[in-house]
Amino acid sequence: MSPETSAxxxxxxxxxxxxxxxxxxxxxxxATLGMWVFLVTEVLFFGGALMAYSIYRSWxxxxxxxxxxxxxxxxxxxxxxxxxxxxxxxxxxxxxxxxGERGKLKAFLLITMVLGATFLVVKGFEYHEKYVEHHIPGLxxxxxxxxxxxxxxxxxxxxxxxxxLTGLHALHMIVGLGIMTWMYIWAANGTIDKDYSSPIEISGxxxxxxxxxxxxxxxxxxxxxxxxxxxx
Amino acid sequence: MASTAPIAPLPTxxxxxxxxxxxxxxxxxxxxxxxxxxxxxxxxxxxxxxxGGLFAVLVRLELATPAGDLLSDDSYNKVFTxxxxxxxxxxxxxxxxxTLGNFLIPIMIGAKDLAFPKLNLAxxxxxxxxxxxxxxxxxxxxxxxxxxxxxxxxTVASTSAVVPAALGVFINGFSSILTGLNFIxxxxxxxxxxxxxxxxxxxxxxxxxxxxxMVLGTPVLAITVVLVAAERIFSFGIFDANxxxxxxxxxHLFWFxxxxxxxxxxxxxxxxxxxxxxxxxxxxxxxxxxxxxASLAIAIIGFFVWGHHMFVAGQSVYAALIFSILSFLVAxxxxxxxxxxxxxxxxxxxxxxxxxxxxxGFIGLFxxxxxxxxxxxxxxxxxxxxxxxxxxxxxxxxxxxxTIMGYLGGIHFWWPKMTGRMYNELLAKISAALxxxxxxxxxxxxxxxxYLGMPRRYHAYPPEFQMLNVxxxxxxxxxxxxxxxxxxxxxxxxxxxxxAGNNPWGAVGLEWxxxxxxxxxxxxxxxxxxWDAYEYPARVEGHVA
Ligand SMILES: [Cu+2]
Numbered sequence: 064m065s066p067e068t069s070a071x072x073x074x075x076x077x078x079x080x081x082x083x084x085x086x087x088x089x090x091x092x093x094a095t096l097g098m099w100v101f102l103v104t105e106v107l108f109f110g111g112a113l114m115a116y117s118i119y120r121s122w123x124x125x126x127x128x129x130x131x132x133x134x135x136x137x138x139x140x141x142x143x144x145x146x147x148x149x150x151x152x153x154x155x156x157x158x159x160x161x162x163g164e165r166g167k168l169k170a171f172l173l174i175t176m177v178l179g180a181t182f183l184v185v186k187g188f189e190y191h192e193k194y195v196e197h198h199i200p201g202l203x204x205x206x207x208x209x210x211x212x213x214x215x216x217x218x219x220x221x222x223x224x225x226x227x228l229t230g231l232h233a234l235h236m237i238v239g240l241g242i243m244t245w246m247y248i249w250a251a252n253g254t255i256d257k258d259y260s261s262p263i264e265i266s267g268x269x270x271x272x273x274x275x276x277x278x279x280x281x282x283x284x285x286x287x288x289x290x291x292x293x294x295x
Numbered sequence: 296m297a298s299t300a301p302i303a304p305l306p307t308x309x310x311x312x313x314x315x316x317x318x319x320x321x322x323x324x325x326x327x328x329x330x331x332x333x334x335x336x337x338x339x340x341x342x343x344x345x346x347g348g349l350f351a352v353l354v355r356l357e358l359a360t361p362a363g364d365l366l367s368d369d370s371y372n373k374v375f376t377x378x379x380x381x382x383x384x385x386x387x388x389x390x391x392x393x394t395l396g397n398f399l400i401p402i403m404i405g406a407k408d409l410a411f412p413k414l415n416l417a418x419x420x421x422x423x424x425x426x427x428x429x430x431x432x433x434x435x436x437x438x439x440x441x442x443x444x445x446x447x448x449x450t451v452a453s454t455s456a457v458v459p460a461a462l463g464v465f466i467n468g469f470s471s472i473l474t475g476l477n478f479i480x481x482x483x484x485x486x487x488x489x490x491x492x493x494x495x496x497x498x499x500x501x502x503x504x505x506x507x508x509m510v511l512g513t514p515v516l517a518i519t520v521v522l523v524a525a526e527r528i529f530s531f532g533i534f535d536a537n538x539x540x541x542x543x544x545x546x547h548l549f550w551f552x553x554x555x556x557x558x559x560x561x562x563x564x565x566x567x568x569x570x571x572x573x574x575x576x577x578x579x580x581x582x583x584x585x586x587x588x589a590s591l592a593i594a595i596i597g598f599f600v601w602g603h604h605m606f607v608a609g610q611s612v613y614a615a616l617i618f619s620i621l622s623f624l625v626a627x628x629x630x631x632x633x634x635x636x637x638x639x640x641x642x643x644x645x646x647x648x649x650x651x652x653x654x655x656g657f658i659g660l661f662x663x664x665x666x667x668x669x670x671x672x673x674x675x676x677x678x679x680x681x682x683x684x685x686x687x688x689x690x691x692x693x694x695x696x697x698t699i700m701g702y703l704g705g706i707h708f709w710w711p712k713m714t715g716r717m718y719n720e721l722l723a724k725i726s727a728a729l730x731x732x733x734x735x736x737x738x739x740x741x742x743x744x745x746y747l748g749m750p751r752r753y754h755a756y757p758p759e760f761q762m763l764n765v766x767x768x769x770x771x772x773x774x775x776x777x778x779x780x781x782x783x784x785x786x787x788x789x790x791x792x793x794x795a796g797n798n799p800w801g802a803v804g805l806e807w808x809x810x811x812x813x814x815x816x817x818x819x820x821x822x823x824x825x826w827d828a829y830e831y832p833a834r835v836e837g838h839v840a
Binding site: 105108109114123126223224 | 472485526529539
């Protein structure tokens with residue numbers, strides 16, 4: 064134990080305690096509330112795009128079902144599974160942090176990051192597939208929907224929304240990976256300990272939120288018109 | 296301190312306070328002290344107010360004559376757009392929360408700082424980055440879409456700098472969100488012992504309501520701007536009618552934020568009003584609970600009235616009907632506030648200081664703005680008045696008559712607390728009078744000329760409207776003098792102003808119990824609150840009732 068930390072321990076004053084809080088518990092509660100408020104903001108952020116989705120899907124059900132069938136359900140399902148498992152490992156990381164088990168914490172954070180990166184790689188393959196199939200509705204690229212010409216215009220709306228929603232989600236995943244890297248460093252250098260596990264908990268809240276967004280996006284984008292007979 | 300001296304000693308500045316706690320540039324630019332960050336905002340929003348004001352000068356100069364002689368039609372489009380963008384996003388929205396809110400909320404609730412001081416500093420930097428993009432778009436060809444960025448003009452037709460301006464608004468939105476988040480957490484978790492919700496000053500209540508709108512509304516603007524940018528940069532087709540998209544959807548999303556944004560601008564000013572009215576009459580605010588809940592009611596109902604901007608945009612009759620009724624309804628809590636302030640003043644011993652003048656000015660102007668808002672909530676009348684100068688006059692009565700009066704009143708009221716010194720009272724009163732008079736002369740004729748049919752957003756107009764436009768331009772020049780004065784005497788007071796003392800107004804409120812300027816930690820020790828917000832005259836420190 065370094066002289067500083069032992070001095071701090073004598074005064075019951077945790078090194079992570081900021082000057083304007085009376086106790087670490089108060090500080091943690093404030094930080095947790097802050098993250099929840101931020102997630103409410105995020106709900107409305109994605110909500111705006113989902114609003115556009117709902118309106119156009121109700122206007123153009125045929126085009127949405129048709130375009131949805133061009134997405135790769137298998138890859139989407141694999142990614143869904145990857146993210147659900149990553150939520151589990153994130154929860155394990157939080158648990159390990161609360162118990163002060165640094166080794167386990169680092170391991171679970173690392174697994175979570177690997178799963179997050181896997182998701183992004185798979186997503187990259189899917190985007191590439193769209194490029195190859197000429198299903199990108201912009202960027203000056205050719206858009207080819209000649210098999211069902213009646214949807215050639217409105218299918219572009221579906222793909223526009225698809226790229227906006229999944230793109231923003233992927234951006235959130237990248238930010239999440241950045242946060243996890245930061246948390247890994249804090250776990251490794253001992254900033255995180257049993258009394259100060261709240262950064263891991265709060266990062267976990269964010270990570271779970273991003274996973275939940277995907278849980279909504281997967282059926283909304285990939286599974287349109289696939290119920291019952293599976294007919295178009 | 297010689298408290299036993301026979302005559303009250305002249306107040307002196309405290310030896311150590313937040314302003315002299317570090318004097319390097321870094322101690323300002325890297326500060327986490329909410330009071331210093333408030334001053335950073337003060338400087339920044341003043342700069343953007345001046346830029347926005349210069350565009351207004353060009354508008355009024357052009358409209359002094361019927362012919363489009365000073366500016367080409369294209370330049371005129373850019374000038375009024377940049378006036379709107381600068382004023383709305385980079386002045387009105389951050390002005391009161393960024394400066395007064397930042398400075399006062401922690402002190403008013405007895406805290407040492409906001410819950411997240413680093414995030415607070417980050418909010419200021421994010422604001423500055425957003426504003427830099429906004430300014431870049433001005434220098435780089437300007438923007439001609441109007442501050443509303445309507446599609447399809449903004450997505451396919453406009454050749455001006457839409458993307459940098461939109462990016463500026465998007466980035467600035469995050470500053471707003473993080474400020475709101477910081478306020479919400481601070482008000483929930485940082486209140487001093489004994490500071491219950493119903494002991495909070497109404498300034499804090501109104502900032503709480505404002506923060507809810509910032510957190511719930513701004514992200515919708517953010518995603519809307521993302522969709523416009525995706526359409527403009529990547530030519531995706533979400534609002535593109537050629538591919539079956541709906542440009543009107545943009546208007547829905549935009550006004551879902553931008554109507555509540557009016558309350559982001561005016562609710563903080565209402566919070567200032569409650570403090571000014573109570574202090575200038577030395578009476579508790581009449582109906583405290585009603586005023587507090589009126590703020591929340593405005594924030595909540597304000598989210599369900601956006602369709603009144605779209606009565607002519609092709610929404611269903613039933614939608615228009617409901618939006619019209621709700622728009623009438625949102626006027627009720629605003630009226631409650633106005634009635635309660637007047638009731639507070641009724642039979643009060645009103646002291647005619649500068650902040651009082653602004654408070655009374657606010658009540659007059661905001662009432663006119665609010666009542667003409669009811670004209671516009673009536674679908675039939677709105678169809679006649681849409682896109683005329685009547686609308687322009689209406690929202691300037693709310694945004695300038697309400698927000699800027701509240702902002703300047705608040706700056707004058709808390710200036711002695713922020714700087715420790717008083718400004719020249721006579722000059723301040725003159726400028727308050729000039730602003731009130733100049734404002735009315737600028738904007739009242741616009742109601743008339745709008746009712747007579749002069750459309751907004753044109754650089755030329757029929758000669759019969761010239762008289763009223765000349766009046767308006769003359770008023771604007773008086774208004775400009777009124778705004779320039781405080782800038783000079785407030786700066787002058789920083790060095791030469793009379794030392795204010797802890798409580799120059801004899802006001803209650805925790806901020807008046809600490810020194811002027813306050814110490815970095817706000818209080819010597821955390822206060823224990825055992826009283827209500829406006830216990831006049833009993834709790835006035837240093838004043839014998
Ligand atoms: Cu409105």
